[in-house]
Amino acid sequence: MMWELIQSNRRxxxxxxxxxxxxxxxxxxxxxSAYYPDGGxxxxxxxxxxxxxxxxLISYFSGSxxxxxxxxxxxxxxxVHPxxxxxxxxxKISxxxxxxxxxxxINEAAPNAFATGIKPENSAVAVTAGLLARLNRDELQGVVAHEVSHIVNRDVLFMTFAGIMLGSIVLIAEIFLRSLWFSGGSRYSSKSSKNSGQAQLVIMIIAIVFAILAPILAQLLYFAISRKREYLADASAVRYTRYPEGLASALEKISDNSIELKRANKVTAPMYIVNPLKLKDQKLSDLTSTHPPISERVRILRSISGGANFIDYQNAFNKVKRNQSSVIPASALSDHSQVGLKESVSSSEGVMLKKETKREMGDIMMRVNHYSFINCNCGLKIKIPPDFKYTELSCPKCGTKHSVQH
Amino acid sequence: MSGLIIVLIVVAVVVLFVISIYNSLIQLRNRVKNAWSQIDVQLKRRHDLIPNLIETVKGYMKHERETMENITKYRSQAMSAGTVGEKAQAEGLLSGALGQLRVQIENYPDLKANQNFISLQEELTSTENKISYARQSYNDQVLFYNNKIQMFPSNIIAGMFNFKEEEFFEVEDEKERAVPKVNFSS
Incomplete structure (x- = not known):
C-alpha cells in the first residue's frame, strides 16, 4: 500500500x-542563441x-x-534527549x-523540524531546541511522524532533485542577466547588417524575458508540488501516530512563534515542517508558498473523525476545503480497513512560561554539547562543561562539595 | 511421443505452480514471525522495566498495595504465557493495571517530580507506544498470511505442507475508540 503511494508520487x-x-x-x-545566433x-x-x-551529483552524494x-x-x-x-x-516502527x-x-529558538535522506535506509530527522522545549510528547510525536513520512514517501529524494533543477534555473538566469548588465550593448555596435542585427535584438529580448520568467515559473511548479506533499505527509503522520490532535496542536504552537529561523533559505525552506521564512499565516490561494496555510492544515486535522486511515484524512480534507479534489492517491483510499484513533499519553502540564522555555532550551543545547548536570540540594543546577578537569567542585551558592564523574 | 511431451509439460507447470505458492507461503510466514519478534522485544522490555518502576513507586505510594500486587502478578502471568492469544490476554491485563497505577500517581506530586520516576515513565510510555504500533503491523501481516492459507488454490498447498493459521494479537482492554465510520465523500 505504501508502495503504491510512492508509485503515484513518482508519476x-x-x-x-x-x-x-x-x-x-x-x-x-x-x-x-542570444550570444551566438548561429547554433549557439x-x-x-x-x-x-x-x-x-x-x-x-554533489547533492546525491553529500546533499544530506x-x-x-x-x-x-x-x-x-x-x-542526550531520551x-x-x-x-x-x-x-520508525509504525x-x-x-x-x-x-x-x-539544531541550536535555534524557533520551533521547526526537517528530515533528510535520499534512501530510507540512510535518513535523518532534525529538530530545533526551541521545538523540544515547547512541545509535549504527543505534539513531538506528530511532528516526527510528519518528518518520517517525508522519508517514506520519498519526498526528500524528490524535493532534493527538483530543488537542484530549480537552483540551476535560477543560477543560469542570474548569471545571464548580470552578464548583460556588465557587457551591456557591446555586441550591438558590431558590424553586422541591419537585418540580422534586428533579428538578434528580437532573440535577445526573448532571452531576457525568458530569463526573468523561467525562475518564477519553475518556483511556482516546485511550490505547488511541495504543498500537495505536505498534505500527504500530514495524512501519513495521522496514520502513523493515530492521534491527529498531536500534530494539530504542534502546528498551532509552531505558528504562534514569532522567532524566525536564522539558518534557512529559499531552497531549504520546503524541507521544514512549516515554512521557516514566512511568519504570518498566508492566504489560501498563495501560489508562492512552499507549505499550505497552517490554519487550514490544523482545521483538516481537527475534523478527522472515525479513524486514522488515509480515507479519514481525505474526508476531512474535502469537508474543510469544500471541494472534491484529492490529496491522496486513489489506491491508498481504497484501503477501507479501520485504523483506530488513539488517546493522548501526555499528562496535562501547564503552559510553559517564556523563561522556563528558554532555560529548557539552554539545557537541551548543553546536553547536546556534552555538558553534565549536578542538582545541588540548595536547588541550584550546576552545569559542568565537557572539558572540566577536576573531580570535585563546590556549589557556588551554598558551598556543598560534589564529586564530578566523567 | 507427443502425448508424453504434453504430459511432461503439464506436470512441470503444476510443479512450478506448487513451488511458487509454497515459497510465497514461507515468505508470508517469515514476515509474520519477524513482525512478532518486533512486538516480543518490546514486551520483554516492558517486563524488565516493571520491577524498577515498582521499586521507585513503592517508597511514595503506601496505599496502593493492591494495584502493585496486580502488576506483579500479571507480569509473571504474561512472562509465562505460551500462545499469542494467552500473551495478548495477559498483556492486556497488565496494561490495564499499569493504566490504573498511572491514574493513582496523579495524587502523588512528590513522585511525579522524582527524576528517576520521570525517566522510567518516559521509557514505559515509549515501550507501550512501540507495542501498539508493532501490533498494527503484526496484525496486518497475519491477515495477509491467513488470507493466503484460506483462499483457493493456495489453501490446498497450505494443507499439504501443514501451514497453520496464525493468531491475531488483540488486546481486549483496548483504550482505542472504535467510532462508527462516516463517509462524507459518497
Missing part, C-alpha cells in the same frame, strides 16, 4: 521533472545540463550532509522504516 514527480527540465533546456537554448542554442543547452549534472551542516544540526545519542529518541524509534534514522538537534 507526479516525473511530470514535474519533465516540466522543469523543459524550462531548463529552453532557458539554455534562448540564452545560447545547443551550446547553451549543453552548458545548462552540465551545471545541472554537477549540482545533482550539506543540509545538516548548513542548518547547524548536531547528531545526538539517546542519553524522549526525542524514543519518539523517532516509535515512528512506518516500518528499514533502519533507525539518525537524530539531530
Amino acid at each position: 507526479k514527480s516525473l511530470i514535474l521533472f519533465i516540466s522543469l527540465g523543459l524550462i531548463l533546456t529552453l532557458l539554455g537554448f534562448f540564452l545560447g 542554442g545547443f551550446i547553451g543547452i549543453f552548458f545548462a545540463l552540465i551545471i545541472w549534472g554537477i549540482l545533482s 550532509k550539506i543540509l545538516l551542516a548548513v542548518s547547524g544540526a548536531k547528531e545526538i545519542t539517546p542519553d 524522549q526525542l529518541f524514543n519518539v523517532v524509534e516509535e515512528m 512506518a516500518s522504516l528499514p533502519a533507525m534514522p539518525k537524530v539531530y538537534i
Whole structure:
C-alpha cells in the first residue's frame, strides 16, 4: 500500500521533472542563441545540463550532509534527549522504516523540524531546541511522524532533485542577466547588417524575458508540488501516530512563534515542517508558498473523525476545503480497513512560561554539547562543561562539595 | 511421443505452480514471525522495566498495595504465557493495571517530580507506544498470511505442507475508540 503511494508520487514527480527540465533546456537554448545566433542554442543547452549534472551529483552524494551542516544540526545519542529518541524509534516502527534514522538537534529558538535522506535506509530527522522545549510528547510525536513520512514517501529524494533543477534555473538566469548588465550593448555596435542585427535584438529580448520568467515559473511548479506533499505527509503522520490532535496542536504552537529561523533559505525552506521564512499565516490561494496555510492544515486535522486511515484524512480534507479534489492517491483510499484513533499519553502540564522555555532550551543545547548536570540540594543546577578537569567542585551558592564523574 | 511431451509439460507447470505458492507461503510466514519478534522485544522490555518502576513507586505510594500486587502478578502471568492469544490476554491485563497505577500517581506530586520516576515513565510510555504500533503491523501481516492459507488454490498447498493459521494479537482492554465510520465523500 505504501508502495503504491510512492508509485503515484513518482508519476507526479516525473511530470514535474519533465516540466522543469523543459524550462531548463529552453532557458539554455534562448540564452545560447542570444550570444551566438548561429547554433549557439545547443551550446547553451549543453552548458545548462552540465551545471545541472554537477549540482545533482554533489547533492546525491553529500546533499544530506550539506543540509545538516548548513542548518547547524548536531547528531545526538539517546542519553542526550531520551524522549526525542524514543519518539523517532516509535515512528520508525509504525512506518516500518528499514533502519533507525539518525537524530539531530539544531541550536535555534524557533520551533521547526526537517528530515533528510535520499534512501530510507540512510535518513535523518532534525529538530530545533526551541521545538523540544515547547512541545509535549504527543505534539513531538506528530511532528516526527510528519518528518518520517517525508522519508517514506520519498519526498526528500524528490524535493532534493527538483530543488537542484530549480537552483540551476535560477543560477543560469542570474548569471545571464548580470552578464548583460556588465557587457551591456557591446555586441550591438558590431558590424553586422541591419537585418540580422534586428533579428538578434528580437532573440535577445526573448532571452531576457525568458530569463526573468523561467525562475518564477519553475518556483511556482516546485511550490505547488511541495504543498500537495505536505498534505500527504500530514495524512501519513495521522496514520502513523493515530492521534491527529498531536500534530494539530504542534502546528498551532509552531505558528504562534514569532522567532524566525536564522539558518534557512529559499531552497531549504520546503524541507521544514512549516515554512521557516514566512511568519504570518498566508492566504489560501498563495501560489508562492512552499507549505499550505497552517490554519487550514490544523482545521483538516481537527475534523478527522472515525479513524486514522488515509480515507479519514481525505474526508476531512474535502469537508474543510469544500471541494472534491484529492490529496491522496486513489489506491491508498481504497484501503477501507479501520485504523483506530488513539488517546493522548501526555499528562496535562501547564503552559510553559517564556523563561522556563528558554532555560529548557539552554539545557537541551548543553546536553547536546556534552555538558553534565549536578542538582545541588540548595536547588541550584550546576552545569559542568565537557572539558572540566577536576573531580570535585563546590556549589557556588551554598558551598556543598560534589564529586564530578566523567 | 507427443502425448508424453504434453504430459511432461503439464506436470512441470503444476510443479512450478506448487513451488511458487509454497515459497510465497514461507515468505508470508517469515514476515509474520519477524513482525512478532518486533512486538516480543518490546514486551520483554516492558517486563524488565516493571520491577524498577515498582521499586521507585513503592517508597511514595503506601496505599496502593493492591494495584502493585496486580502488576506483579500479571507480569509473571504474561512472562509465562505460551500462545499469542494467552500473551495478548495477559498483556492486556497488565496494561490495564499499569493504566490504573498511572491514574493513582496523579495524587502523588512528590513522585511525579522524582527524576528517576520521570525517566522510567518516559521509557514505559515509549515501550507501550512501540507495542501498539508493532501490533498494527503484526496484525496486518497475519491477515495477509491467513488470507493466503484460506483462499483457493493456495489453501490446498497450505494443507499439504501443514501451514497453520496464525493468531491475531488483540488486546481486549483496548483504550482505542472504535467510532462508527462516516463517509462524507459518497
